[in-house]
Amino acid sequence: MEKKFFLIIPLFFLLFSFLFPLKGGSDRHLVQESDSPKGENPVSSTSYVTPQPAGMIRTCYAAGEGFSASGFLDGTLIVDGRPLENRASGKYKTVYAVAASDDGRYLSVIAGLYPRTLFVYQKKQESWNIFHRANLADDVRRNPFLAFSGDILLYEDESGISVFNMTTFSHYSMRFSGTLKDVDYSPDQEYVWVVSDDEAGEERIHMFLYNGSLVATFPYDGRSDLGAMHVVEQ
Amino acid sequence: MRKIILLCCFILAAVSLAAYDSPAPGGKITASFGSESKGQFNTGIDINAEEVFAAESGEVLYYGDNLVAVAHADSILTIYSNVAVSEALTKDIHVNKGQLLGKTKEGSLHFALYDLEMEQYINPLLMTDNIKRSELPKVKGLSYDTSGGMLSVYMSDRGLLGLYKVQVSVDGQVVRTLGFRTLCLKDGVMVLDREAFEYGTLYGRQGAFTFPDIQLKSGDNSVDIIVTDFYGKKVVFHGRITV
Structure with missing residues (x-):
């Protein structure tokens, strides 16, 4: 009898702790603790809604011809001041990057985890329809590189930089060693420059064609401006 | 065998009762949850601190220029703002309770808890132990x-x-x-x-x-x-x- 009693107590304690986790006194279900003495009610107030939204933390922003887009930590996606459904399917819907095409026809979003997904939306009659989607690796937790160059989308993925041509639906990858530090590209859709650094901290520039072919790679002194190289190439 | 079961029961119960740690042990609160912050409600608490530590083990959901968000098993996000992120954090997405996340930029940490399930900010003081207040309300x-x-x-x-x-x-x-x-x-x-x-x-x-x-x-x-x-x-x- 005594042994059973000692077994029941911790089991009861365990069940109770799972049913009513204290977590430092928190109550996540908003049942107010009865602080009032009997017969007394806490002061009540009329409900109000302030004009501002919740103000969750914004993680990324982009503007295109005639519209702007913002992504938020909680997965909220605001396009032109209105919420656009975040189609990320995993538990976390954080928006990591948004990009807008110059002509205002395309919007790209990288959102979610498990899977982390790239979406390309196309604007048709004032609504945004999904035009393309692809799952990406889940290991990047910062703002990844994502940009339009005309009708070409450049984005960072596990293999380096990927290129998606929305007219031809062709897809290319730019592979390089080291960690991605910076990216620039020529608007004539000819060259892409990628700066990466290796484990020793040495930075290198990799020069690619838009079709993924590596043209040259050389050490980067950290002082040259990729934008300046861009001008020289033009 | 029975002793092992009992031991497991006690360990599991203890874990379920654990609270979040202060992200800045010894730091004093300079602004509390719900207080005024530029004409709006403060979404978290502000703490005087130099170094910032993970309040609980979890997975880095996002880090930016001055912000780290860590996701925890109970659908809570801990959000640390005004932080220069540690280089180590950019390479490993898993953090342990008490692990250094970075250093504050101006000696002040903004610490917030967001409940993804309830879609709302909650008061960090409700879930965080060992945070000292700087002064009593008056x-x-x-x-x-x-x-x-x-x-x-x-x-x-x-x-x-x-x-x-x-x-x-x-x-x-x-x-x-x-x-x-x-x-x-x-x-x-x-x-x-x-x-x-x-x-x-x-x-x-x-x-x-x-x-x-x-x-x-x-x-x-x-x-x-x-x-x-x-x-x-x-x-x-x-x-x-x-x-």
Whole structure:
């Protein structure tokens, strides 16, 4: 009898702790603790809604011809001041990057985890329809590189930089060693420059064609401006 | 075998009762949840700190220029703002409780807890141990509007500063109690047990909490205001209102 009693107590304690986790006194279900003495009610107030939204933390922003887009930590996606459904399917819907095409026809979003997904939306009659989607690796937790160059989308993925041509639906990858530090590209859709650094901290520039072919790679002194190289190439 | 089961039961129970740690041990709170922050509710607490540590083990959900968000098993996000992120954090997405996340940029950490399930900010003090408050809440004074029976309690700093409970007694009888245990921020308003308060309502004019429908008798009324913080420390304000 005594042994059973000692077994029941911790089991009861365990069940109770799972049913009513204290977590430092928190109550996540908003049942107010009865602080009032009997017969007394806490002061009540009329409900109000302030004009501002919740103000969750914004993680990324982009503007295109005639519209702007913002992504938020909680997965909220605001396009032109209105919420656009975040189609990320995993538990976390954080928006990591948004990009807008110059002509205002395309919007790209990288959102979610498990899977982390790239979406390309196309604007048709004032609504945004999904035009393309692809799952990406889940290991990047910062703002990844994502940009339009005309009708070409450049984005960072596990293999380096990927290129998606929305007219031809062709897809290319730019592979390089080291960690991605910076990216620039020529608007004539000819060259892409990628700066990466290796484990020793040495930075290198990799020069690619838009079709993924590596043209040259050389050490980067950290002082040259990729934008300046861009001008020289033009 | 039975001893092993018992041991497992105790370990599991202890784990389920564990609270979040302070992200800045020893740091003092300079602004509390729900207090004024540029004309809006403060979504978390501000703590004086140089180094920032993970309040709980979890997975880095996002890091940016001055912000780290860590996701935890219970659908809570801990958000650390004004932080220069540690280089190590950019290489490993899993963090352990107490692990260094980075250093504050201006000696002040903004620490927030966001509940993904409930879609709202919650007061970090409700879930965090070992955070010390810098000062007790203070009551500056009282006013009474006879037409509406409205008693206003003026606080010193127009902020909640770790406030847990405000109790009003008239002539020794408790007439109102306002508890902030479940105060949270949702859709831009503070929500307390299904009641929503906009900024001006929660703080009232000149930072006062207002208690409607309190009937005072003609003549002198002895009014006591007892303000309690999250750690049970009390400030008692004695006032006299003549109607």
